[in-house]
Amino acid sequence: MAKQPLTDTATQDEWRATRAALEQLPPRRWQPQQLARVAGLETGRVGVVFEEHRHTTARVGLTEARGRAARQQLLSSAEPVETVAAACGLTVRALNRNLLDQTGLDCASTRSLLGAPNFTLRLPPRFRVAETMAYLTRDPRSLNIRGSGDRAFAFGLAIGERAVSAVCQFDADATELQVEVLQRGRQRDDAAIHVADALARMLGLASGTKQLENLARREELMRRLIGPRRGMRIPLTAAPVDALTWSILGQQINLPFAYELLRTTTALCGLRAPERLYTMPIPARIAQTPESAFTSRKMSRSKARYLVDIASAAASGTLNLTALAEGTFATAYETLTALRGIGPWTANYTLMRGLGFADCAPIGDAGLRRALRRFDQLETPPDDAEMVRLMARFRPFRSLATFHLWRGSDDALPTG
Incomplete structure (x- = not known):
């Protein structure tokens, strides 16, 4: 089998230096120029290593990283949302949009997950419910995930040595997913957080579609590739x-x-x-x-x-x-x-x-x-x-x- 070409050692070293700079700097200073200076790289190399090693642009990659850092702070502290957003170099509006894009939850909904028996994910525009359901429930005899009709499914999820189930229902307009978290015995306060993380992956919420779809407006090859499937995402596994x-x-x-x-x-x-x-x-x-x-x-x-x-x-x-x-x-x-x-x-x-x-x-x-x-x-x-x-x-x-x-x-x- 033909081996996929890999990147060279020099740029891997540059990525490691970039990662070290990310750990050294606070999120509000995660800008390509500042990272390059701390990492000892030439101007512009941060963008190159993001594209080569993370398969995304530095702007998109750093914006997503700031959102993840903010989400962790929201879940682990009682700091006001404005303080959390500022610490990550974002306005509250930008942070809400960032979290919705990656997780389907804004700041308030993210914080309400702790101890919640149910929650609602907001879906991106043109979310393809039929294809998502067909993919998730492609084995009708699966022990892990089960479909119910054309808009509902349930799945089991391991959280350490505990097992929970999530019962999920798409709304009629394909704008929301209602989720109920089911547990046996002693309840885990963080169960909804883990279920939300798994669903963000399974629904492909963080898999970007805009770059490819924008390219399809200019290039016939990409337009033919996408065809009528605008909005299609990559469904990741729950873990x-x-x-x-x-x-x-x-x-x-x-x-x-x-x-x-x-x-x-x-x-x-x-x-x-x-x-x-x-x-x-x-x-x-x-x-x-x-x-x-x-x-x-x-x-x-x-x-x-x-x-x-x-x-x-x-x-x-x-x-x-x-x-x-x-x-x-x-x-x-x-x-x-x-x-x-x-x-x-x-x-x-x-x-x-x-x-x-x-x-x-x-x-x-x-x-x-x-x-x-x-x-x-x-x-x-x-x-x-x-x-x-x-x-x-x-x-x-x-x-x-x-x-x-x-x-x-x-x-x-x-x-x-």
Whole structure:
């Protein structure tokens, strides 16, 4: 399989220097010029390293980072909203807009999550409810997530060793999602916070669409890619590790069998949640499960070994997916592919749907191969090297382009 080109060591060092400057400076001073000065970089290099390693512009990346810093302060302190916003270099209006874009909640709604049994997410304009529902509930026998009609779903979520369920209902106008959080026994005050975080990922709220859609107004290729799907977003997994688990289970098998293996693993290693649901498989539970428990349920010996080994690394902290998500694409890719059982397809899928990198393409994916053949009207399916070349046209939006290609081809349903 063709290997995806990675960035060089020099620019990775520049990103590390930029990260150190972010930790040194208060959020209100997170400006490219100030970061460059503290990091010892030439003017303009901060923008380059953001584009190369974070797959976004410095302006967008720093605005999102200020929003995340403000959200943490809102949830952990009683400081007035005006004080929190100013500390992060934002007006209250700008902070509200920032949080709504990333999480579907403004400042007041964010603070009200603590101890809340229910809450409401505001959806972005042109949110595609039908496609979102179809994707989330694509396995009708799933133990983790269950659809109800065409506008409601429920899912189980692990919070440490506790399991909660969330019952979710889209409104008729596709402007809001009402969420009820269900718990058993001793209630966790932070349950709604974790559910809101998971839903922001699952609905793709933070996955930007504006840059690609603006480009489509000027470029025929991008206009043809998007077609009638304006507003489509990348649905991430509820937690980063879920994407890795799913991609390992789905390697080199058809989709129905992959769903069956996920249900088996969920029943063995998930937590029972309210509403007769399970959480996704817990890495620590996978690590403690004998390989024979998987192989006796149709899983190959090699897949069971890879699953247990990688879950053990995640459970012990040796593999820290959260840290990888905050670092560079190159470091994350190289870390993942160094593990036994993870090749380029699994790594790129995990980077795209688990860690949220914006410029990944799961080269070798059967659905993407069919989609490219149809999109480019090729006589034969492209090989891996040709897939790399064809997907390069969509840089730096290859993750979102992958979902547009999947959705634009009826027979090219994604493998995950």
